[in-house]
Amino acid sequence: MPESLLVRFDALVARRGLAKNRSEVIRDLVRDALIDEECSMPGEEVMGTLTIVFNHHTGDVRDKLDGIQHEFFEQIVSSMHVHLDAETCMEVIILRGESGLIQTISNIILGTKGVTHGHLTMTSTGHGIYDNQPTPGTDAVNAARAYAHDHPHTHGHSHTH
Secondary structure, eight states, rough: HHHHHHHHHHHHHHTTOOTHHHHHHHHHHHHHHHHHHHHHTTTTTEEEEEEEEEEETTTHHHHHHHHHHHHTTTEEEEEEEEEEEEEEEEEEEEEEEEEHHHHHHHHHTTTTTTTEEEEEEEESSSSTTTTTTTTTHHHHHHHHHHHHHOOOOSSOOOOOO
């Protein structure tokens, strides 16, 4: 590896913190590349965060955004609305679903008149990416899901699958 590249890499390792070494940063970079690849594959289940900024005085932007989110309620897990100033709002929308559909929903929202800008970040659901992690459908995953959904919950709803 060229010395100049190694010096820059060591600076990256240092910025990542005391608990990181070259091997761990290389592992992180490989995982990032695999996740990026997974998210670009049609048909893969992904999680997305769409951050948008809009002027709530622009036409009926709030009603349009609400309508879109209700239309895609199965893919929109949650959203958080923040008032940036007297006119400008930011919203962070968490989505889950097939990668192409998540990109399409995000494009619809980003293309809504009144949305001044935004950005979609997609990531893996975690299935199959990490070393030594059980894959969906295995006994370990089924046991974990059974525990997660069968123990008493205090957050006011039950889980049925």
